[in-house]
Amino acid sequence: MRITANFDAGNIDVINVEDKKNIQLAIRPDFGGEFFQWFNFRMEAEVGEQYVLNIVNAGEASYLEGWDNYQAVASYDRQHWFRLPTSYKDGKLTIVADMDYESIQIAYFAPYSYEQHQDLLATVQMHPLACLEHLGETLDKRDLTLVKIGGSDSNNDANKRNIWIIARQHPGETMAEWLADGLMHSLLDEDNATAKLLLDKANFYIVPNMNPDGSVRGHLRTNAVGTNLNREWSSPSLEKSPEVFHVIHKMEQTGVDLFYDVHGDEALPFVFLAGSQGTPSYNDRLAQLRDRFSDVLKLASADFQSEFGYDVDAPGTANMTVATNWVAERFDCLANTLEMPFKDNDNVPDAATGWSPERSMKLGDASLIAMLAVVDDLR
Numbered sequence: 001m002r003i004t005a006n007f008d009a010g011n012i013d014v015i016n017v018e019d020k021k022n023i024q025l026a027i028r029p030d031f032g033g034e035f036f037q038w039f040n041f042r043m044e045a046e047v048g049e050q051y052v053l054n055i056v057n058a059g060e061a062s063y064l065e066g067w068d069n070y071q072a073v074a075s076y077d078r079q080h081w082f083r084l085p086t087s088y089k090d091g092k093l094t095i096v097a098d099m100d101y102e103s104i105q106i107a108y109f110a111p112y113s114y115e116q117h118q119d120l121l122a123t124v125q126m127h128p129l130a131c132l133e134h135l136g137e138t139l140d141k142r143d144l145t146l147v148k149i150g151g152s153d154s155n156n157d158a159n160k161r162n163i164w165i166i167a168r169q170h171p172g173e174t175m176a177e178w179l180a181d182g183l184m185h186s187l188l189d190e191d192n193a194t195a196k197l198l199l200d201k202a203n204f205y206i207v208p209n210m211n212p213d214g215s216v217r218g219h220l221r222t223n224a225v226g227t228n229l230n231r232e233w234s235s236p237s238l239e240k241s242p243e244v245f246h247v248i249h250k251m252e253q254t255g256v257d258l259f260y261d262v263h264g265d266e267a268l269p270f271v272f273l274a275g276s277q278g279t280p281s282y283n284d285r286l287a288q289l290r291d292r293f294s295d296v297l298k299l300a301s302a303d304f305q306s307e308f309g310y311d312v313d314a315p316g317t318a319n320m321t322v323a324t325n326w327v328a329e330r331f332d333c334l335a336n337t338l339e340m341p342f343k344d345n346d347n348v349p350d351a352a353t354g355w356s357p358e359r360s361m362k363l364g365d366a367s368l369i370a371m372l373a374v375v376d377d378l379r
């Protein structure tokens, strides 16, 4: 048998594969060594046999609560992803795989590859309402690409609201790009009345992958030089965080009326929002918009809830290096971080798949309904 991670977004170091009941693996840290939790590898083994894989450095990973009740994701065909029996004890994450076919891919969450990312961009650019814009290069010289989706009447742009959606600042949070994919397909669906009405009222600026370098490198949380992009917004630089630098440059040209920053959370088994309540200029208008957005999203998707989430920042205590806080303050706009689980949604659990690409995509569709509920009052 053999194990390899030598492909797009692959991550694993093989320590020992001699005993199939105690295969020893380790997750390779992000550049700089500060973060790790993302793994993604392929195992080729004997059909009908059981293999026990131990990730021996799981106890040093970034979010240890992330392993509680966590089940690893796997696929034979790399299309349909299911969960494998997984347990965490004494610093080791143990995954049990019964081989139905010769080759299985095992990952922290269903990958969204760089090839898929390029397929997505190529597909949406063919739609008459969509166009691509090259915002700049990353440190590994990949493209940072913006998808603009708007009405055909560009003269009308000044009256329209500007909705910005970014996904995958943290590259291991692949559910964020699955959501962006689902949202864009709904937005471009000519039979979707919510989308049609929204596009009459708003232009969309979508960055479906904010961190292509970290994605390809198989990082959890950082870019090519180990920078956590979601701590760079108050002072981005071309040396450390060109991704944020270029996006802010474009935001200054377009303005921002609604900001949606899409993430995954390692620990919490729920879908939730984190807002900008702790920013210096937070006000009743933004609070009311936030409440309406949250209430409508709850109706639009039973996967969304507002009971569980992060502690809300006290007034004036927000970390202004975080995208949602920085954008809310700079543009006096409704800004939210959306968090989806790596594990499952405990309110509506699905033991076979847990949280999944399909559910992420549907939540992207539902997000449009919440956006329509607030769009007229964003300014």
Ligand code: ZN
Pocket: 170, 173, 263, 264
């Ligand atoms: Zn994140």
